[in-house]
Amino acid sequence: MSLQRFILKRTLSIIPIMFGVSVITFGLFHLTPGDPVTRLVALNPDVSAAEEAALRERWGLSGPVWQQYLEWISNVLVGDFGLELQTGREVSDIVWRRLPETIALGLFGWAFALIIAIPAGIYAAVNKDQLGDTVSRFLALSGISIPNFWLGLMLILIFSLYLGLFPVLAPSRQSLISPEMLWYLLLPGITIGTASAASIMRVMRTSMTEELNKEYVTAARAKGLPERTVILKHVLRNSLISVVTLAATLTASIVAGSVVVETVFNWPGLGREFINAINQREINVVMAITLFTGFFVILANLVADIVYAALDPRIRYD
Amino acid sequence: MPSRHNASNNNQTINRRNVIATIGAAGAASLAGCGGQSDGGDGGDGSDGSDGGDGELFPLDVQLEVNADNSDRLQMVELIAESMEQTGYFNTTVETYEWNTYVGRVLDPEYQNNGYVPCIGLSGTFNPGSFCNALHHSSNIGACCNLNGISDSELDEMMDDARYGVEVAEDSELRGERYDEVWNYLAEERYSSITHFNLATSVSNTDIHGFEMWPFQEGMYSYNMFAPQDEQIMWIDRDNAAGDSDLSDLTEGGTMSIAIGANIESFDPPHSSDTTSTLAQGFIYEGLIANDTQGNVHPWLAESYELIDTTDVDRTAYADYMSTVGTTEEGAVDTDEQVIVQHPEDSPAEDDEVRVLLPDDAVEAAEDGTYGMQYRYNLQEGVEFHNGDELTAEDVVATYEYAENSVLAPQTFDSVLTAVEVDEYTVDIYAQVADAEAERSLPALSILNATQIGEVEKGTIDPREGNTPIGTGPYEFSEFEDEQYFEVTKFDNYWTEQKGVSEAFSWFDGSSDFPDGPVIDGFEVEIVPDDSTRSGALQNGEIDSTYGLNSSTLDEFDSSEDFLLYEIETGGYEYIQYPVNVAPFDDARLRQAINHLIPRERIVENVFSGYGRPAWTPIPQLAQGSGTADAEALEDELRPMNEYNVERAEELLEQVAADN
Numbered sequence: 021m022s023l024q025r026f027i028l029k030r031t032l033s034i035i036p037i038m039f040g041v042s043v044i045t046f047g048l049f050h051l052t053p054g055d056p057v058t059r060l061v062a063l064n065p066d067v068s069a070a071e072e073a074a075l076r077e078r079w080g081l082s083g084p085v086w087q088q089y090l091e092w093i094s095n096v097l098v099g100d101f102g103l104e105l106q107t108g109r110e111v112s113d114i115v116w117r118r119l120p121e122t123i124a125l126g127l128f129g130w131a132f133a134l135i136i137a138i139p140a141g142i143y144a145a146v147n148k149d150q151l152g153d154t155v156s157r158f159l160a161l162s163g164i165s166i167p168n169f170w171l172g173l174m175l176i177l178i179f180s181l182y183l184g185l186f187p188v189l190a191p192s193r194q195s196l197i198s199p200e201m202l203w204y205l206l207l208p209g210i211t212i213g214t215a216s217a218a219s220i221m222r223v224m225r226t227s228m229t230e231e232l233n234k235e236y237v238t239a240a241r242a243k244g245l246p247e248r249t250v251i252l253k254h255v256l257r258n259s260l261i262s263v264v265t266l267a268a269t270l271t272a273s274i275v276a277g278s279v280v281v282e283t284v285f286n287w288p289g290l291g292r293e294f295i296n297a298i299n300q301r302e303i304n305v306v307m308a309i310t311l312f313t314g315f316f317v318i319l320a321n322l323v324a325d326i327v328y329a330a331l332d333p334r335i336r337y338d
Numbered sequence: 339m340p341s342r343h344n345a346s347n348n349n350q351t352i353n354r355r356n357v358i359a360t361i362g363a364a365g366a367a368s369l370a371g372c373g374g375q376s377d378g379g380d381g382g383d384g385s386d387g388s389d390g391g392d393g394e395l396f397p398l399d400v401q402l403e404v405n406a407d408n409s410d411r412l413q414m415v416e417l418i419a420e421s422m423e424q425t426g427y428f429n430t431t432v433e434t435y436e437w438n439t440y441v442g443r444v445l446d447p448e449y450q451n452n453g454y455v456p457c458i459g460l461s462g463t464f465n466p467g468s469f470c471n472a473l474h475h476s477s478n479i480g481a482c483c484n485l486n487g488i489s490d491s492e493l494d495e496m497m498d499d500a501r502y503g504v505e506v507a508e509d510s511e512l513r514g515e516r517y518d519e520v521w522n523y524l525a526e527e528r529y530s531s532i533t534h535f536n537l538a539t540s541v542s543n544t545d546i547h548g549f550e551m552w553p554f555q556e557g558m559y560s561y562n563m564f565a566p567q568d569e570q571i572m573w574i575d576r577d578n579a580a581g582d583s584d585l586s587d588l589t590e591g592g593t594m595s596i597a598i599g600a601n602i603e604s605f606d607p608p609h610s611s612d613t614t615s616t617l618a619q620g621f622i623y624e625g626l627i628a629n630d631t632q633g634n635v636h637p638w639l640a641e642s643y644e645l646i647d648t649t650d651v652d653r654t655a656y657a658d659y660m661s662t663v664g665t666t667e668e669g670a671v672d673t674d675e676q677v678i679v680q681h682p683e684d685s686p687a688e689d690d691e692v693r694v695l696l697p698d699d700a701v702e703a704a705e706d707g708t709y710g711m712q713y714r715y716n717l718q719e720g721v722e723f724h725n726g727d728e729l730t731a732e733d734v735v736a737t738y739e740y741a742e743n744s745v746l747a748p749q750t751f752d753s754v755l756t757a758v759e760v761d762e763y764t765v766d767i768y769a770q771v772a773d774a775e776a777e778r779s780l781p782a783l784s785i786l787n788a789t790q791i792g793e794v795e796k797g798t799i800d801p802r803e804g805n806t807p808i809g810t811g812p813y814e815f816s817e818f819e820d821e822q823y824f825e826v827t828k829f830d831n832y833w834t835e836q837k838g839v840s841e842a843f844s845w846f847d848g849s850s851d852f853p854d855g856p857v858i859d860g861f862e863v864e865i866v867p868d869d870s871t872r873s874g875a876l877q878n879g880e881i882d883s884t885y886g887l888n889s890s891t892l893d894e895f896d897s898s899e900d901f902l903l904y905e906i907e908t909g910g911y912e913y914i915q916y917p918v919n920v921a922p923f924d925d926a927r928l929r930q931a932i933n934h935l936i937p938r939e940r941i942v943e944n945v946f947s948g949y950g951r952p953a954w955t956p957i958p959q960l961a962q963g964s965g966t967a968d969a970e971a972l973e974d975e976l977r978p979m980n981e982y983n984v985e986r987a988e989e990l991l992e993q994v995a996a997d998n
Contacts, residue, residue, distance in 0.1 A: 054438020063441060065472035065482045066749040070686045074670035082668055107603060109802055117820065181874050188874035189864055192822035286871045288822050301438065
């Protein structure tokens with residue numbers, strides 16, 4: 021199968037997946053009790069039962085679930101994600117406004133993970149079973165084990181509160197692409213990237229160790245190539261394949277992590293919006309963010325598949 | 339958000355064993371039937387087969403219910419349960435629910451038949467009715483918040499008589515006495531137990547001078563900027579620490595940075611009711627009147643006001659002006675117009691058609707002389723809006739029309755009949771019935787600009803909708819980034835500065851040093867939901883002040899010299915309510931006994947780290963102005979009935995047991 025056909029096939033498969041995601045999320049959401057009306061007026065002594073019913077009708081929350089779903093999906097298919105009920109604002113505006121913040125944080129965390137993990141993995145593999153390897157493996161295990169909310173709180177406690185090096189508040193007046201932004205991104209970026217860095221490092225080390233034992237490495241060394249060239253030109257490229265898969269899969273965990281990390285760091289991104297929307301029972305916002313992140317994760321996996329081919333021309337798509 | 343209670347984490351957890359060791363040792367001897375699992379269902383068949391206790395009834399299975407996300411409240415309920423359990427008369431179970439589940443559950447009209455004891459919190463106001471009506475009035479069954487179906491026509495009448503009618507509307511002394519009767523009646527009948535009144539706190543650094551906490555959180559910053567009615571002014575002095583500073587030390591200028599706990603839902607006053615929206619609007623808008631910290635009313639945008647007429651009508655008097663409209667399947671009135679009055683004898687849930695008074699009908703009724711009260715407001719002349727318009731009667735009338743079908747409509751049109759322009763600077767506002775609360779509740783809206791109202795769609799006076807909020811207030815809207823921050827800057831043509839404070843307010847009798855308007859140049863308000871982040875930002879010097887921190891952090895700030903801690907009773911309270919329609923809870927003595935087992939002082943000290951006040955009476959200080967004839971006498975009378983008293987409780991329980 022050609023690459024074009026592969027991409028086409030995978031792209032088409034997005035449709036049933038997204039449909040499944042939307043049905044499941046919509047259904048689960050309706051299993052949770054309460055709606056925006058409960059949030060808004062149910063405990064207000066001034067609001068009567070009749071007024072509550074009127075509000076529910078106005079917001080389209082009174083019909084059966086399937087009817088609400090059909091109405092929602094038919095709007096989504098023409099690009100209308102609806103309104104945030106309690107404020108009457110366009111959901112797509114909300115998502116677009118929050119998106120850059122989350123992308124900035126995610127990219128930073130992702131870059132942090134790769135920059136730390138790949139050299140560390142190489143170093144550990146080359147110096148296998150020596151002190152440096154043991155230390156980096158220990159750190160990697162800790163990185164995977166530490167919950168990111170805890171790590172975030174500890175970083176704030178040490179670097180912001182005790183040492184006063186970083187601001188506690190999230191950026192609100194800075195432009196996203198500016199030198200000061202680095203100052204704001206560092207702690208949440210490290211928090212979101214640590215677990216990924218740790219997994220990537222471990223995979224990097226394992227696959228590199230495997231490659232190093234292969235015959236072509238011995239041959240390269242025997243032919244008198246400098247060790248540097250052997251590692252960086254030959255071994256690294258071959259060991260990167262599994263790292264690429266993982267790095268793509270990890271975008272999912274970075275997206276998921278952003279929900280927690282954005283809450284801890286008060287970061288004005290999609291993750292925080294998502295939590296808010298769930299608490300406020302804002303179904304349209306929840307659905308839009310779920311669809312969007314779902315789409316994004318599928319896309320990341322597709323990209324990973326394509327990058328495979330670039331790294332290893334032997335890989336065929338079928 | 340309707341509930342203003344922060345689920346602040348309290349790390350001073352209660353050790354259950356400790357509780358068992360210290361509470362009610364007296365009851366330990368009769369500790370029978372331990373471990374009995376309550377199904378809570380039929381209270382009448384409460385005994386679980388245990389042969390301990392006295393006769394059939396005890397030990398009685400009691401299920402207490404609470405929302406799980408509020409850890410403080412949960413601890414409180416566990417403390418009460420433990421205390422009951424210790425007498426040996428009760429087997430208690432504490433059930434917890436997620437907030438939305440819980441609200442749906444307790445507001446179900448069927449809930450009263452289950453025999454459970456629910457616990458929730460509400461926010462009261464200066465209106466004493468907010469501490470009894472919501473809980474006990476039969477009209478609030480299945481709504482907020484008469485959860486266990488208390489339907490006592492004698493009590494309903496007493497509560498109505500304390501607020502409505504010509505007599506109480508004209509005689510505040512009588513009103514206090516009527517409420518005293520209500521409190522005494524409630525103490526005897528004991529349908530519910532208010533446990534405590536919340537204290538709200540705020541912390542600022544010592545650069546901020548003249549800060550005092552205001553009774554309500556939403557007024558916390560805006561009332562501090564400039565409140566001649568309390569002779570309150572806030573200023574910034576970064577060189578000298580706040581403490582004993584007085585007006586002669588006042589420094590002008592500076593920008594104050596504060597952090598608040600939630601996003602601004604809307605800058606459109608009648609289309610939002612959450613705390614932080616009200617707080618933000620407090621900078622920009624003003625009302626016809628202003629309250630002081632005691633709840634007394636002072637004319638503000640109105641230079642003066644007077645009660646012109648009170649008549650003895652009830653809501654059926656509007657029948658002749660009413661229109662007949664249909665109802666929907668959901669039990670709502672089928673009209674797009676605001677229902678000002680619904681005929682008390684019709685029910686949209688049961689009838690296909692109901693009689694309702696619509697806005698135009700209301701104007702007609704008022705003009706014909708059918709109204710409860712007529713208040714006349716004489717507006718200040720020369721008050722300028724941020725867009726340069728001058729305030730006139732037209733703005734006020736437009737404001738009341740704009741409130742139709744808004745979030746604030748239910749509470750506005752609970753008392754307001756209509757607002758009618760008399761001349762350019764005079765407006766009459768009519769009340770539906772003679773209402774002792776009218777002086778405060780009729781002029782409660784923030785006055786908007788008629789030009790703006792004419793240009794925008796309802797509910798869109800908000801920067802996110804491309805509309806800049808325009809009021810007459812001391813600060814102009816400047817910038818807003820959704821969920822991140824907003825900024826306001828001083829309005830150069832603020833009317834009190836033009837007139838001078840003693841000229842603007844005839845009632846002002848404060849110091850001649852008192853400034854003519856706020857002195858701080860601007861406010862930067864960061865929106866930071868997480869309380870530990872707010873507290874960190876304050877410590878880190880990124881903000882000057884914040885509120886709603888958890889109690890353990892508060893103690894740290896309290897003991898620091900660099901910060902000042904303020905606390906005040908805000909009217910927030912929590913209560914449990916007895917299932918009075920299910921035996922044996924229909925016996926008042928049982929309810930009184932449980933009330934005596936509520937360790938109010940311990941709750942406040944241990945669960946709320948002292949940031950609360952035990953509810954010795956059902957009204958907090960802020961409602962005492964109109965809610966009692968004599969607060970001290972009331973407390974002397976009621977406190978013994980609300981104190982933790984195991985002996986008295988057991989005596990009552992013995993009586994209940996003997997009669998069964």
